[in-house]
Amino acid sequence: MSNNKTLLPDVNALIIEKLATYPENVRELAFQAIRLSETYPEVAVAEQLQSVLRKLSRQREVETNDTA
C-alpha cells in the first residue's frame, strides 16, 4: 500500500521553498529527513540519515578539495 496521508499535494514544495534560504547541503539533508519521515518512524529515519550525512559530508570534502 502506498502512503496516502499527504493531503497537501504541494506540502513538500512549500517546505522546500522555505528551506531555499539555507545552504544546499542543509536543504538536501532536511528534505531527505522529511521524505523518510513520511514512511518510517523516527529511529529508522535517524539511522538512514547517518548515511545521507556521510555522503553529503564526503561530497563537501571533494568540492572543497577541488576548489582548493
Add this chain to the structure above:
Amino acid sequence: MILHKMMVENFRQFRGKQEIEFINPSQDNANVTVVFGENGRGKTGLFRAIMFCLFGERRLSQDVDVPHGEIQIVNVSALEANPDQPVRTVVELKFTHREQTYRLRRAILGMQDENRVIEEEDEKRLFVTPADGNTQPVQTTEIDAVIDSILDRRVKDYFLFDGEKIERLTRASIEQRREISAGLRNLLNVDALETAIKAVRRVTKSLEKELSNSSNEELSRLLKQLGDNEEEQTCSRKRLDELADEIRFARQEIDKTDKALEKFNEIRHLLGRRKSLEQELNDQEQQAANALNEMRNLVCKASALIVAPTVINVFEHIERQKQKGEIPSEIRRDLIERILTEKQCICGREVCKGSDAYSHIIDWLKRTSDVTTQDAALNLWRYLSEVHNHFNDDADLVENRLQQYGNIHSTIANINRSLENVSKQIGTPERQDATKLDEHRKKLQESIIALEANARVTQTQLEQLQQENNRLRALLKEEKLKVGRNDELSRRSILARDTQDALTDVYYQFTCEIKDLIGKSATQLFRELLDEEGRKNLRTIVVNDDYSLQVLDRYKKPFLANISAGQRQIMSISFIAALARTAARGNKIEIPLFMDSPFGRLSYEHRQNLINQVPTFASQWILLATDTEFRRQEARLLKNSGKWGKFFMLRSTNDGNTVIMEQDIGSALAVLRDKEDYQ
C-alpha cells in the same frame, strides 16, 4: 475519500439487506445526498453504521451516558425470529480515494442469550482496486492503518458528526485536544516534519556525543554546557505545557461549575441574600460581643449604683442641713459656750440666766454640733457631691450600653428570622449547597492567577536559556570549525545541527502560517454563515497553539464563553471547512461531510447560509435530517442550489423496523412539510 454506497444488513432498525447509493460528485454537478427521517427512524443508526464500518466503533460520542454493553447493533426482530441461531450483522462501504476504489466490510454475529445479546466480531475485510482494475485484498492487520491513512480516526469527528454535538469541538477536554491536535497535524502533514526534526536531533546528539569523547577540552566543555542548557529548556517547556494544561483544566472546571450554577439561577439572588445576611449576622454577633466586653468593664463603676439611693439620701440630708445653716453653724459652738459662761455677749450686753436672750443662746447651742463633726459632714458632702455627679454619668453610660446591647440582640433576632425565611425559599439541602460551587469557582480563579504568574516566570527563564543557547551554539560552531577543518566527524556534526535548526525554523513558520490560514479562512466562512445579529458582535476566529478555538468580539476580546450553542455549531462547521480548504490548498478536500441532524439548533437564516455554503466547500455532503429541520423551505433552497443529487426516506414498517426508500427530489417537496405546519 468519496462515499459511493453503503449496505447495511440487520443493523439496528434495518432488517435484512438495505442500501444507500450516495450521489457521486465526480459524475454529477450535484454533491448532496439527503437522508430524511422522523425521529427514531434510524438516521443515527446510519451514522453509527458508517462509524462502525470505518473504525469498528459501536459507541458514538453521544453515548457517553449509556452504560457499556447496552448498545446493541444487531437487529432485534432478526434475533427474535431466530432465537436459537446467530444473526449476522453487516455493514459494507464502497468508496474511492485517490483514484483507488475501496470496499470495506465489517460484520458481527449476534446471539440471544436469555435476557442479553452477545455480539462478537465476525469479519473485517478490505479490498482495493487501483485504476488498472486489479483488485487486491488488504491484510486484516493492515486494514485500520489503511483507513487511518485515508481518514485519520483522530479527526474523524470533524467530518463525520452528530450535528448537535459538533459544538463540542469548541470545548473539547485537554486529552481530546491533544488527540485532535495530533490528528490535525497529521492531516496537514506536519507530523512528518515533526518526525524529521526528532530524527535529525537524534543524529545530532549521537554525533556530538561521539565528538565530545574524541575532541579537545574546550569542545567537550561547550558540548556539555549546550547539552545541559537544552535539557533545562526541555524541562522548562515541559513545565510550561503542564502549567498550560493546569490552566486549561481550571478553566474547564470553571465552565463546568458555571454550568452547574446555571441550575441554581432561579435561587441565585436568594443565595446572594443569604450570604449577605450571614455576613451581617456575623458582624452583629461581633458587635454584641464587643458591647458585652464593654459592659463587663463598666461593672466596677456600675456596682456603686447599687448604693446610689442611700448615698443620694445622705447627700441631700447634709444639703438640707447646709441650707438651714446648721452645717456649718452660723455661730461657732465654742463662742456660744464662752458667752454662756461669761454671761456677756460679744457686744458687751449682759446675758442673764432665765432671760429671753439666754434661752435663744441655749437653743443655738442645741442646734450646733462640734467643729470636727461639721468638718467631717462638709467633707462627706463634697465627696458625695462628686459621687452624685458621677452617678448620673455612669447611669447614663450603663443605660446607653444596655440599650445598644438590646438593639444588637433584636437585630440578630431579625436577621435569624430573615435567614430562616430565605433558607425556606431556597429549599432542599442540594440547592443550599450551591454556595459551595461559588466558593469552588473563586478558588479556581485564584489558582488560575497563580498558575499564570508561574507560567510568566517560566517563560522568562526559557527566554534566558534560549539566549544562552544561541551564545553557546555560536561558540560551538566556531570551535567545531577550528577543530574540524580536517575532521569529517565535526563537519557531519555541524551539518546535522544546522539542519536541525533549519527544520525547526521551517516547522515554526509552517505551523504559524497554517494556523493563520485556517483562522482567516474560518473567520471568513463564519461571517458568511452567521446571521446579521451574530455578524455585529462576532469578528474573528483564532486557532490557538493547540488547535483549540477562540472567537473574538468586535472589541477583540475573547467571547467564546458567551456565544450560543447554535453559534458554536456554526463556528465548528466554519473551522472544519477552513481545515478542509487549507489541507486541500484551496481545493475541495476529498473527505465527505457526514452530518447527522445539524439544523436542530439553528435559526432559518443560519440554515439558509449553511445550505448555500456547505456544497461549495465540501466535496460531498451527506445530510441526515429530521422533519422539523428539513422542511419545504430548506428543501427548496437546496434544490435551487443545483447541488442536491439524491433523496432517501426512512419509513417505519409495522414490525418496528425501518426501510430505506429512494425518492426523486421533485417528490421530496410533496412529502415534506411547511414551516407553518409546526407552528
